[in-house]
Amino acid sequence: MLEIFTIPAQLSEELLKFYKKQDCYSLTSLPEHKNDLRMHVGVYLLFYHGDSELYNDISEINKENCMFPLYVGKAVESGRRTGAQVTNKQSLYGRLCEHRRSINQSEGLSIEEFSFKVIAMGSDLVTWGEATMIRYFQPVWNQIIDGFGIHDPGGGRAQQKRSAWDILHPGRGFTSKLPNLSEIAIEDIREKIKSSCKRFLSENK
Secondary structure, three states, X not given: OOOOOXXXXXXXXXXXXXXXXXXXXXXXXXXXHHHXXXXXXXXXXXXXXXXXXXXXXXXXXXXXXXXXXXXXXXXXXXXXXXXXXXXXXXXXXXXXXXXXHHHHHOOOOOHHHEEEEEEEXXXXXXXXXXXXHHHHHOOHHHHOOOOOOOOOOOHHHOOOOOOHHHHHOOOOHHHHHOOOXXXXXXXXXXXXXXXXXXXXXXXXX
């Protein structure tokens, strides 16, 4: 029978320990961290602590500390297999700037309501690190409301449907190109968010 290699559990545990030691910063302060973040790739986490009714359970969890991320993403250079250098756009700073811009353009959200953590790491670990953190936290913008991390689809993909995120938080310029606006069941999403928060709290007592 074929043997399958799996990442040792203790490696994932070490990543979580490392993450918990990292500082949490307001998204408004992102430019102050440019010199550090533009030099590295890795995983980043966004935390919400505003007054949106949809996310008030998450905000309550994050009232004292950055505990339960709304979104987990990764920054990794596209040319990593050929040894390309990290560019601003591909770095932790570049990716966080994109998200800062998305939040700024959206209705009902403000960058003042968000904080972030980063886990800088080697390129070969980034995809694994992102998957590990998503699996552990099951963040709402990764698992329940899709579309926050997408880029401008360009002309070739302009017939794709508008994402759930862009329906709930309209305002990003490039989404005006996207037709087929669908209905969103807000109450279903709200219940899923509540369940996600309850799960997280029960597992982190």
